[in-house]
Amino acid sequence: MLLSSLAFGDPYQILGVSPTASKEEILLAYRQKAKSYHPDVSSLPAAEAAREFKKIQSAYEEIQRGGKPKTQTSNAQNDSDRKKEIEKQQAKTKATKILEDHWERGTFNAETIRSLPVFSELSPTQTFRFGRGPNEDGEWEAISSFLKTHQEDFLRQNRDPREINEILKAIDYYSEYTGLSIKDIRNGLTAPFEQAIFEKTNDRGLFLGALEDKLYRLTRSGAISPVLASKEERKQVLGPISEIFARKFGGQTDSGESPTLQLSRATMNSAFSKIDKSPARLHELDFLIKSLPQALEPQEQLMFLSDFLGKLELLPKNFGSKGALNDLKTRAENRIQRVLEKEPELQKLYAEKGSLWNRLTGKATLCEIRLGKLAKKPRD
Numbered sequence: 001m002l003l004s005s006l007a008f009g010d011p012y013q014i015l016g017v018s019p020t021a022s023k024e025e026i027l028l029a030y031r032q033k034a035k036s037y038h039p040d041v042s043s044l045p046a047a048e049a050a051r052e053f054k055k056i057q058s059a060y061e062e063i064q065r066g067g068k069p070k071t072q073t074s075n076a077q078n079d080s081d082r083k084k085e086i087e088k089q090q091a092k093t094k095a096t097k098i099l100e101d102h103w104e105r106g107t108f109n110a111e112t113i114r115s116l117p118v119f120s121e122l123s124p125t126q127t128f129r130f131g132r133g134p135n136e137d138g139e140w141e142a143i144s145s146f147l148k149t150h151q152e153d154f155l156r157q158n159r160d161p162r163e164i165n166e167i168l169k170a171i172d173y174y175s176e177y178t179g180l181s182i183k184d185i186r187n188g189l190t191a192p193f194e195q196a197i198f199e200k201t202n203d204r205g206l207f208l209g210a211l212e213d214k215l216y217r218l219t220r221s222g223a224i225s226p227v228l229a230s231k232e233e234r235k236q237v238l239g240p241i242s243e244i245f246a247r248k249f250g251g252q253t254d255s256g257e258s259p260t261l262q263l264s265r266a267t268m269n270s271a272f273s274k275i276d277k278s279p280a281r282l283h284e285l286d287f288l289i290k291s292l293p294q295a296l297e298p299q300e301q302l303m304f305l306s307d308f309l310g311k312l313e314l315l316p317k318n319f320g321s322k323g324a325l326n327d328l329k330t331r332a333e334n335r336i337q338r339v340l341e342k343e344p345e346l347q348k349l350y351a352e353k354g355s356l357w358n359r360l361t362g363k364a365t366l367c368e369i370r371l372g373k374l375a376k377k378p379r380d
Contacts, residue, residue, distance in 0.1 A: 011059035016179065018081075030060040036182070036222055047323075084134040091118060091138030099146040108154070110166035113143060119173065136178045143174070144184050151192055161201040164193050165210055172213065175220060186221040190214075198244050207248070208270040211241060215267070215291040216284065224291050238263060238295035261300045264292045265307065272311050283324040289331050298343045302350070305336050306367040336374050351375040 012019050015029045037052040095116050102108040113119060118139040155164075168190055174181040197210045215237075218224045224237055242259035245266070257265075268288055275281055288308060293301040309332050312325065319325060340347040354372010358364040364372065 011062045014059035088134035088138035091135040092142045095139040095142035110170045113170040140178045140180045155196050161197045182221045186223040204249050216287045219287045219290045235295045305332050306370045308332050347375045
């Protein structure tokens with residue numbers, strides 16, 4: 001690949017490493033970035049994820065072509081690094097003071113986070129960039145440290161679930177700007193706040209909305225991606241929450257469906273109802289493909305994904321971005337075919353159910369017909 005640093009920028013900055021980093025450090029940074037932006041696991045639109053992934057690959061290849069990483073840096077580079085570290089510490093100190101002052105006064109809430117200097121200057125319309133700079137990193141370190149220190153006391157205060165949810169939304173805002181927040185979320189920083197909402201709320205809409213946010217959050221951070229998480233880790237995400245949902249909102253225990261499938265369907269219905277009001281957010285439904293099926297048994301995965309395709313078919317053809325609609329359809333079909341390839345008995349079952357005879361006689365449901373077509377279709 002003959003792409004120079006002039007095409008994408010400094011390769012060391014793209015990977016987020018120093019020019020003095022060891023080969024092992026560079027390889028680790030490359031793998032972490034590549035996992036985050038691989039089109040199969042990234043929550044970004046496919047085209048944007050592909051561009052970022054290509055940029056990361058090119059940066060790593062350029063460093064490799066240049067031989068060993070540089071062992072010396074110029075005085076100017078050292079001065080630049082020191083300046084960035086000072087900026088980072090200043091931002092952290094300033095944010096820590098604001099957070100702790102509000103905590104001492106008993107006024108800490110989501111607005112406290114939104115009032116922080118860097119946060120108030122950020123704009124979600126700016127182009128996403130992994131790790132924007134020392135100010136963002138410093139302010140996030142202050143938030144992360146504050147939450148780890150006070151979260152237990154905060155949650156013992158019997159705060160309203162909606163207030164907790166707003167704090168999580170403020171935290172999500174930071175995941176657009178710094179890789180440090182993504183790393184902390186992947187390591188479970190937000191889990192106690194999420195669990196508190198599920199346990200405390202009796203509002204079905206808030207419960208499902210908080211779950212959508214959690215799944216989107218974990219998908220973006222890579223915590224439940226096929227690359228970074230084991231199958232059991234992915235299944236553990238929904239299992240306990242499904243039991244709470246069934247207990248609170250009366251799961252259909254006589255339907256034969258597991259609580260996890262019932263919760264997955266409810267979450268999908270909630271997510272689709274919201275995009276009716278905002279077609280531009282159609283691509284965000286990708287989290288339904290990447291996260292929910294991972295917690296289901298193979299046949300349940302197929303049923304869920306078939307229902308997902310059915311809901312896409314009901315959308316107007318000019319709904320949102322045509323590219324996003326086709327991309328979601330392709331991703332769901334590809335995942336169905338991957339499941340069928342691993343489950344030959346299910347592939348045979350649905351191929352038979354989707355036969356012409358069963359379609360004509362009405363002996364196959366729409367779900368079975370969709371799966372039958374894909375069971376007989378060779379994968380690209």
